[in-house]
Amino acid sequence: MFHKEGFKIILIAFALVVASFLVIDNFISFVWLRNILFFSCLAFLILILQFFRNPKRNGILNDNQVLSPVDGKVVVIEEVFEKEYFKEKRLQVSVFMSPINVHVTRYPIGGKVVFSKYHPGKFLVAWHPKASEENERTTVVVENEIFGKVLHRQIAGALAKRIVNYAKVGDQAIQASDSGFIKFGSRVDLFLPLGTKINVNLNDKVKGGESIIAEL
Missing domain, CATH: 2.70.70 (Glucose Permease (Domain IIA))
Structure with missing residues (x-):
């Protein structure tokens, strides 16, 4: 579950990563370099997703x-x-x-x-x-x-x-x-x-x- 404040940034990040994958796949011929770039883009997307996560919390509400x-x-x-x-x-x-x-x-x-x-x-x-x-x-x-x-x-x-x-x-x-x-x-x-x-x-x-x- 992601926080609403991150929806726009997550969509932009996802679009950038997909575009980067296409560029890398079509224009980078060295396998080792392609792998590094692929993993770097994926790591970037994972960091964005992690930052905007909104986990459910189960604290016990207590006015004291x-x-x-x-x-x-x-x-x-x-x-x-x-x-x-x-x-x-x-x-x-x-x-x-x-x-x-x-x-x-x-x-x-x-x-x-x-x-x-x-x-x-x-x-x-x-x-x-x-x-x-x-x-x-x-x-x-x-x-x-x-x-x-x-x-x-x-x-x-x-x-x-x-x-x-x-x-x-x-x-x-x-x-x-x-x-x-x-x-x-x-x-x-x-x-x-x-x-x-x-x-x-x-x-x-x-x-x-x-x-x-x-x-x-």
Whole structure:
């Protein structure tokens, strides 16, 4: 199953690979070179398909828990001052996605979308300390009766050139459902209330919509 954001790119990639196969078959006479080119084109198509895959997730929905918004590796767990929305200290948990991870962004909690904003910006590497404030990004805040307000921020990386955000103020967010998509490598930051119990450690691998990041 592939994400809708990849349909156009997948079709273009497929057409390019088919065209390349025809050119290689008709104009390249060296067998060893033809094989290398064939396998290179096939590997390119497989990478595109893998990037836009959208596997079904079976996380247990629970208003007392915060699920990981994305697949990847936990790279930050610290108390910080969140400048954009809360303007106070929060617990930050950041998940870095490599180009081979699933890049669907999912709502970490269910509730009402109370804030959603897009920021154009730079394309620093996603793990850069200033990426959270200077890169292209979107900020979404969801509120429910259990956790209050939880912010998740999509951050573009050096390769990511487009962030898709589906969240609109007033929407009723369903935990683990699609919140957006980031193309080609990036990071998502979570900002949680102080005192929240964090259930992951640095360098842990997590799955969007399944792994429990935190709970009350």
